[in-house]
Amino acid sequence: MKFRQIALLLVDAVLIATLVACGGGGSKGGGGGSTPSPTTFTIGGSVSGLSGTGLVLQDNGGDNLSISANGAFTFATPIDSGSSYNVTVFTQPSTPAQTCAVTNGTGTGTATANVTTVQVACTTTAANDTIGGTVSGLSGTGLVLQDNGGNNLTITANGIFTFSTPVASGDGYDVTVLTQPSSPAQTCAVTNGTGTATADVTSVVVACANLTASEWTWESGAGGVAQAGTYGTLGTPAPGNVPGGRYAAVSWTDAAGNFWLFGGLGYDSTGTSIPGYLNDLWEYSAGEWTWMSGSNVYGKAGTYGTEGTAAPANVPGGRGYAVIWVDAAGNFWLFGGSGLDSTGNLTDLNDLWKYSAGEWTWVSGSDVGNKSGTYGTLGTPAAGNVPGARGYGVSWADAAGNLWLFGGYGYDSAGHDGLLNDLWKFSAGEWTWEGGSDTYGQSGTYGTEGTAAASNIPGARQYAVSWTDAAGNFWLFGGYGADSTGRASQLNDLWKYSSGQWTWVSGSDAVDQAGTYGTQGTPASGNVPGARQGTVGWIDKAGNLWILGGNGYDSTGASGQLNDLWEFSGGLWVWMGGSDVAGQLSTYGTEGTPAPTNVPGARAFGLGWTDSAGDLWQFGGTGLKLNGNPDSLNDLWKFGP
Numbered sequence: 001m002k003f004r005q006i007a008l009l010l011v012d013a014v015l016i017a018t019l020v021a022c023g024g025g026g027s028k029g030g031g032g033g034s035t036p037s038p039t040t041f042t043i044g045g046s047v048s049g050l051s052g053t054g055l056v057l058q059d060n061g062g063d064n065l066s067i068s069a070n071g072a073f074t075f076a077t078p079i080d081s082g083s084s085y086n087v088t089v090f091t092q093p094s095t096p097a098q099t100c101a102v103t104n105g106t107g108t109g110t111a112t113a114n115v116t117t118v119q120v121a122c123t124t125t126a127a128n129d130t131i132g133g134t135v136s137g138l139s140g141t142g143l144v145l146q147d148n149g150g151n152n153l154t155i156t157a158n159g160i161f162t163f164s165t166p167v168a169s170g171d172g173y174d175v176t177v178l179t180q181p182s183s184p185a186q187t188c189a190v191t192n193g194t195g196t197a198t199a200d201v202t203s204v205v206v207a208c209a210n211l212t213a214s215e216w217t218w219e220s221g222a223g224g225v226a227q228a229g230t231y232g233t234l235g236t237p238a239p240g241n242v243p244g245g246r247y248a249a250v251s252w253t254d255a256a257g258n259f260w261l262f263g264g265l266g267y268d269s270t271g272t273s274i275p276g277y278l279n280d281l282w283e284y285s286a287g288e289w290t291w292m293s294g295s296n297v298y299g300k301a302g303t304y305g306t307e308g309t310a311a312p313a314n315v316p317g318g319r320g321y322a323v324i325w326v327d328a329a330g331n332f333w334l335f336g337g338s339g340l341d342s343t344g345n346l347t348d349l350n351d352l353w354k355y356s357a358g359e360w361t362w363v364s365g366s367d368v369g370n371k372s373g374t375y376g377t378l379g380t381p382a383a384g385n386v387p388g389a390r391g392y393g394v395s396w397a398d399a400a401g402n403l404w405l406f407g408g409y410g411y412d413s414a415g416h417d418g419l420l421n422d423l424w425k426f427s428a429g430e431w432t433w434e435g436g437s438d439t440y441g442q443s444g445t446y447g448t449e450g451t452a453a454a455s456n457i458p459g460a461r462q463y464a465v466s467w468t469d470a471a472g473n474f475w476l477f478g479g480y481g482a483d484s485t486g487r488a489s490q491l492n493d494l495w496k497y498s499s500g501q502w503t504w505v506s507g508s509d510a511v512d513q514a515g516t517y518g519t520q521g522t523p524a525s526g527n528v529p530g531a532r533q534g535t536v537g538w539i540d541k542a543g544n545l546w547i548l549g550g551n552g553y554d555s556t557g558a559s560g561q562l563n564d565l566w567e568f569s570g571g572l573w574v575w576m577g578g579s580d581v582a583g584q585l586s587t588y589g590t591e592g593t594p595a596p597t598n599v600p601g602a603r604a605f606g607l608g609w610t611d612s613a614g615d616l617w618q619f620g621g622t623g624l625k626l627n628g629n630p631d632s633l634n635d636l637w638k639f640g641p
Helices: none
Strands: 005-007 055-058 064-067 071-079 084-086 089-091 098-103 108-110 115-124 128-130 143-147 152-155 159-167 172-179 186-191 194-196 201-210 216-220 250-253 259-266 276-285 288-293 323-326 332-340 346-356 359-364 394-397 403-411 417-427 430-435 465-468 474-482 488-498 501-506 536-539 545-553 559-569 572-577 607-610 616-624 630-639
Touching: 250 323, 250 607, 259 332, 259 616, 259 630, 276 332, 323 394, 323 403, 332 403, 346 403, 394 465, 394 474, 403 474, 417 474, 465 536, 465 545, 474 545, 488 545, 536 607, 536 616, 545 616
Parallel strands: 005 128
Antiparallel strands: 055 064, 055 089, 071 115, 084 108, 098 115, 143 152, 143 172, 159 201, 172 194, 186 201, 216 630, 250 259, 259 276, 276 288, 323 332, 332 346, 346 359, 394 403, 403 417, 417 430, 465 474, 474 488, 488 501, 536 545, 545 559, 559 572, 607 616, 616 630
8 A cells, every 4th residue: 555645835836947147148148248137048958867757947038948857957058157047946847746956056146157057856756745725714823734754834824724636545644743833832733634545535624722821720728738628428519528638648530530539648527636547538520529438537447348349338448658540441449558457557558449339349468467478470470469568659550451569668578678669460350470579678770771671670669650651651750769779768760661671761870869950841851850759740631741749859959848840751851830949838829710820839749630631630748838847738739731
């Protein structure tokens, strides 16, 4: 099947070529003399080597010369030194289609010596369809389309663009936006612009929309810390409902786009003076919070019921620093964390729970805490395998709906507790130890930056950020853990896991690195967030990672709570907002009203969601109040990237 490239050339199909010279002579005579004059030169001579026919040159008197060769074209009368001249292509060869230009560096200009020839060079363009037609309605200028052959069309309109020659059924084609309009700033897309034609394609649609400046909006919650929760009635949404201030909770988004929140370390309905471990489940939908499950008082033990059996009374105990997944069916899964087991003891946990159809099911692991890991054989699933109790790990879900777990702080195969770098998969009801070590405290093996290798493995760590890209690769950033030397502190290394191997992508293999911010809004290869832990992370609609704040290092190398906003896109980091200096307070503005000056203050261990429109949402965390001391927050923010 032929793949036809679309040559985006908005031209009249002819490029007027003239030969202008100065000197003596009649209206069609030969040149002469050094004084410029409007005299035109008659074209004569021959060229050779042209593939195809249809090349036409034209002088400025309107005389055409059709030639069927490619090479040097000799003037019947040389152009004298000092005379002006201009020779360009009037009509391109069409059988086969070609693009021709006058080369030799002297197709136009003022002769510095007698010019006797110019070079005509033609390139076959049979694979390119000529595009014609018009478009209209674009607000702003600067839109450039490009085909996959590198041909550009600059247009100042928006709408239907019609091909002068349709793309035939069965042919491949690709028309994409190369440059977006910048005044005003816009984002543009080509509808029906790529693929293999199932019927003749006669046009594509170019659609552009004005971009507005990205702004934060304070949506709900208090502008202070240590707020008690307002629970209302179980299962009933209300405008006044709001979870209490908290951090280290878990969050997810369901198939309908609603936000969910579970547990964390924070404040319950009683407004006690100290935070505790919570097991309340909340849904945020249509601008209102609903208390869905669990207790409105912290410190509750887990009610496990029968392993593998859902029941209305089942509920995990209060906990923080757990890990979560959403499987392919939209069910929510919760593993471990630091919290209360079935006896009410405060421990590290390795229980696995599923929340589906409004009920909890205890799926695997123990209902009591501080259990060692049972690793079995690397790469081999088994019914008895189970990760050790832990908190502060990270997780992913793959395209098949399998659950993946990495690291955290907890118990290894020998029952020792410490930082872990073991990689696990839960599939078809069984755990598989997939990589890393079954003992705690491992250094990172970085290998060569940008190169995957079977021996590469991130060091043991906790409080990292994880996400899955559009291609199904797993990503891991930062946290608190061991670098390449085994030293444990805050990290800013970025890793990718694909096809069973880790790749160190960017950042340092040493701890405690300052951030390199560059220019806000501008990607650069040298940009990188400083080492940090407890960062909030999102994935936008395009599959790019965004992170906010955490505890870590700013641009000066100072350590503290951060409120910097970063995007990782196209292999580069971009500082998108917030401060490059630690310790910033929130600027709330007016609730419900976006403003360029609004910004969440420095914080760590908050929650993030992405809505169906691509907006990023942030809730709570441990952050700064007006006197600068950190405590639990319950403010809800929206950011429109």
